[in-house]
Amino acid sequence: MSGLEDLYREIIIDHYRSPRNRGQLETPPAHRAEGFNPLCGDEVVIFIDVDDDGLVTDIKIDGQGCSISQSSASMMSAAVKGKSVDDAKALTSTFKSMMSVHSAEIGGDGSEADADAQAIDTELPLGDLEALRGVVKFPVRIKCATLSWNTLSQAFDELASSPDTE
Amino acid sequence: MSSLDVALIRQDFPILDQRQDGKKLVFLDSAASSQRPRQVLSAMDELYEHSYANVHRGVYQLAERATNGYEGARKKVADFIGAGSTNEVVFTKNATEAINLVAHSWGRPNLGPGDAIVLSMLEHHANIVPWQMLAVELGFEIRWIPVTDDGQLDLADLNTLLDGAKLLAVTSMSNVTGSITPVDLLVAAANNAGAKVLIDACQSVPHMATDVTAMGADFVAFSGHKMLGPSGIGVLWGREELLDSMPPFLGGGGMIINVTTEGFTADGLPGKFEAGTPPIAEAVGLGAAIDYLQTIGMDEIRRHEVELTAYALRTLDEELGSAVRVFGPSEPAARGGVLSFELADVHAHDVSQILDSEAVCIRPGHHCAKPLMKHFGVAATARASVYIYNDTDDIDALVAALKKARDFFAI
Numbered sequence: 147m148s149g150l151e152d153l154y155r156e157i158i159i160d161h162y163r164s165p166r167n168r169g170q171l172e173t174p175p176a177h178r179a180e181g182f183n184p185l186c187g188d189e190v191v192i193f194i195d196v197d198d199d200g201l202v203t204d205i206k207i208d209g210q211g212c213s214i215s216q217s218s219a220s221m222m223s224a225a226v227k228g229k230s231v232d233d234a235k236a237l238t239s240t241f242k243s244m245m246s247v248h249s250a251e252i253g254g255d256g257s258e259a260d261a262d263a264q265a266i267d268t269e270l271p272l273g274d275l276e277a278l279r280g281v282v283k284f285p286v287r288i289k290c291a292t293l294s295w296n297t298l299s300q301a302f303d304e305l306a307s308s309p310d311t312e
Numbered sequence: 313m314s315s316l317d318v319a320l321i322r323q324d325f326p327i328l329d330q331r332q333d334g335k336k337l338v339f340l341d342s343a344a345s346s347q348r349p350r351q352v353l354s355a356m357d358e359l360y361e362h363s364y365a366n367v368h369r370g371v372y373q374l375a376e377r378a379t380n381g382y383e384g385a386r387k388k389v390a391d392f393i394g395a396g397s398t399n400e401v402v403f404t405k406n407a408t409e410a411i412n413l414v415a416h417s418w419g420r421p422n423l424g425p426g427d428a429i430v431l432s433m434l435e436h437h438a439n440i441v442p443w444q445m446l447a448v449e450l451g452f453e454i455r456w457i458p459v460t461d462d463g464q465l466d467l468a469d470l471n472t473l474l475d476g477a478k479l480l481a482v483t484s485m486s487n488v489t490g491s492i493t494p495v496d497l498l499v500a501a502a503n504n505a506g507a508k509v510l511i512d513a514c515q516s517v518p519h520m521a522t523d524v525t526a527m528g529a530d531f532v533a534f535s536g537h538k539m540l541g542p543s544g545i546g547v548l549w550g551r552e553e554l555l556d557s558m559p560p561f562l563g564g565g566g567m568i569i570n571v572t573t574e575g576f577t578a579d580g581l582p583g584k585f586e587a588g589t590p591p592i593a594e595a596v597g598l599g600a601a602i603d604y605l606q607t608i609g610m611d612e613i614r615r616h617e618v619e620l621t622a623y624a625l626r627t628l629d630e631e632l633g634s635a636v637r638v639f640g641p642s643e644p645a646a647r648g649g650v651l652s653f654e655l656a657d658v659h660a661h662d663v664s665q666i667l668d669s670e671a672v673c674i675r676p677g678h679h680c681a682k683p684l685m686k687h688f689g690v691a692a693t694a695r696a697s698v699y700i701y702n703d704t705d706d707i708d709a710l711v712a713a714l715k716k717a718r719d720f721f722a723i
Contacts, residue, residue: 150669154662154720187678187691188661210691212661213721290661 152280153287154213161217161274166224169206171195176204177305181297183289188215190294192223194301200231207294214278214287219294221274231302238295241275245288315615316608318703324349324604325701335671338709343487343515343650343697344675345537348601352540355600356593367592368566368583382592385599386582392602393532394523395549399581402548402555403590407514408438410533410548411481413585414510415442417558418531422478425451429479430507432457432465433687434486434493437680439512443481457482459687463489463640467497474505485515488679488695489640490621490650492516499528508554514538518699519617519648521610524549536594540601545594548585555581562587613700617649620698624651624707631711635718639688649698652679655714658721660694666720667694670713 171178171193180191188211195204205227207219222241226234281291322328327347330337339347363377370376383398390398404410423429429443433456447454455473458466463486474480480502485492495511502509510531513522517532518539524532531554536545550558560567560578564587569577578584605613622644628636632655639652655663660676667674674696678685685691696710 150666150720153665159721185677187682187685189691212659214661216659284665287661287665 149280149283153284155277155280157274157277158213158217161220162213165207165216165220167206167220167227168208169193170208171204171206176206177301179297179301179304180209181293181300183211183215183293185286185289188212188290188293190215190219190297192219192294192297192301194298194305196231196305202226202229202231202234211293212287212290214281214290215293218275218278218291221278222294222298225273225275226298234298235302237272238299240272241278241295242292244272244275244279244282245292246282315612315619316700318616318701321349321608322701324351326350326353328701332671333669336709338670338672338706340696340698340702340706340710341673341675342518342538342699342702343648343695345543346518346540346699347701348540348542348597349604351604352542352597352600356542356597359593359596364593366589378592381596381599382590385595388599388602389547392522392606393517393547393549394525396525397552400524400549400552400555402550402582402585403595404546404548404585405544405591406537406546407512407533407535408442408546410531410546411439411510411512412442413548413561414481414531414533414550415446417561417585418508418554419443419446419479420450421559423450423452427452428455428477429453429481430455430457430473430477430502432482432493433459433683434463434465434483434489434491435481435681435683436483436487436512436514437682438514439481439483439510440683452478456683459684462642463491463684463688464646465491465493465498467494467501470498470501471505474501474507477502477505477507479508479510481510481512483512483515485513485519485648485650486640486681486684487515487650488652488681488684488693490515490647490652490697491640492646492648495527495529503528515648515650518605519610520614530554536598536601539598540604541598542591542594545591545598547598552581555585560584560587564588566590608700616700617698618644620702620704620707621647621649621651623704624696624698624710627707627711628653628714632714632718636714639693649702650695651697652693652695654690654693655717656721658717660692662721663694663714663717666717667710667713670709670716672710672713674710 176193176195189209191208193206197203205223207223281287325347365375365378367379367382386398386401390401460466509529511529513532513534517534530551532549537543567587635656637654641647664676676694677692
């Protein structure tokens with residue numbers, strides 16, 4: 147099975163089998179954002195709590211999807227929990243850059259447009275997320291890996307435009 | 313066991329004669345789009361190399377040959393589906409455009425607030441979204457024929473649903489479950505209620521004999537690329553007097569008798585609905601595909617696919633047992649050669665990925681039928697579909713690859 151082991155790394159299967167931060171949070175105070183992959187019908191729902199200091203105090207993931215989208219969401223939740231919104235955004239940039247998505251605007255529209263690539267000067271350590279690097283070899287699956295990250299960006303955008311939902 | 317000489321047929325399909333990572337390519341995605349034989353490719357090449365010009369306009373011989381090729385294809389389609397006249401055969405870009413044509417040219421003048429149309433939960437988005445778009449604009453109601461647990465139409469309340477409805481738009485064969493719907497019964501009930509009937513026949517026309525006159529519907533839509541023809545061409549068959557009474561769809565050249573600064577006079581059928589330069593080579597290719605299908609015989613094709621579906625259902629059950637959940641009717645004769653399934657808790661996307669590493673092409677996803685997916689309580693299924701060039705070897709390859717997927721994810 148050529149290349150499959152690059153895609154389905156052990157840690158990915160582990161996050162798929164035992165997803166971290168699975169569940170829901172009460173809204174409000176939490177904010178709820180949902181993202182779809184129209185290609186395959188996958189759906190990710192993010193519940194996120196951001197405190198007054200701009201810290202992600204809690205995050206839960208709901209929805210359904212393939213091993214790549216679910217493990218990516220699980221790793222994302224573990225990576226951003228406890229981080230500042232700014233750091234979470236920087237991590238999103240770093241992750242999407244690894245996924246070969248060079249988008250200056252990592253907006254909530256889920257667009258993977260190759261807009262003028264913004265140099266990522268704040269390279270953050272990706273940790274477990276490095277395991278998803280192999281996805282790049284399977285271009286169709288990149289959208290699976292980025293779904294939860296796009297949804298996270300969308301959640302931040304929505305929070306920024308309507309702080310009252312806090 | 314097969315009704316068809318598949319080995320001989322496969323010689324006509326150059327694309328199937330290739331290996332992927334050293335493995336024989338197993339193509340099981342014809343429900344999305346079929347492959348095409350050399351005969352179709354040569355007919356299109358022949359047109360482009362010797363007989364191409366725009367149709368209906370030039371007086372030179374080349375243009376006349378192109379027009380004859382295009383109109384000859386219309387005649388082939390008409391004969392193939394039992395149309396009363398070539399005036400009833402409208403070439404479109406695809407089946408989606410054919411349905412949008414009906415929504416626009418029949419729906420717009422005939423539907424409004426207080427009206428209702430009936431769709432089914434088996435429908436492809438192509439037979440849902442055009443109606444939803446129009447409903448937003450015109451304010452009519454959309455009612456839904458429910459589906460049973462085994463993916464067949466639940467007709468218990470059909471007459472109630474049709475009461476006062478102006479249109480029934482329904483598939484003849486589900487692209488997800490392969491369920492064949494009782495078109496005769498549906499048409500009779502709709503006629504009784506005074507509703508027009510549109511049949512989305514994309515999945516049935518390529519796989520079984522079709523007689524639109526006997527069917528009794530008002531509109532039938534299907535696409536060329538699912539029946540060995542090229543992409544870029546679809547067909548709308550419509551009852552002549554009905555098509556005649558409808559306003560044009562797209563405006564432009566080719567669909568008029570006269571244009572002045574004050575306005576235009578629309579052409580007669582079928583030109584009225586074919587604005588702009590039509591898909592000329594695509595029509596010729598579709599005509600060649602019909603010739604090819606008729607040489608094999610639609611009844612033989614249907615028999616072959618029922619046998620192959622029965623073999624697949626049996627083999628999946630024997631080899632994978634409860635690890636595989638097949639959606640749709642369990643009786644092979646009640647379905648087309650389309651198998652949607654779940655492999656234990658492995659997501660369809662992952663199943664498809666592992667199968668690709670074994671050179672087995674199937675389709676994961678919602679198959680443009682999200683309401684049906686919701687009914688089954690799944691986000692996606694894996695779908696394998698067969699055609700004339702598939703045989704039991706392909707099914708065996710599918711089952712072997714599914715076992716690998718099962719073992720890979722260690723169920």
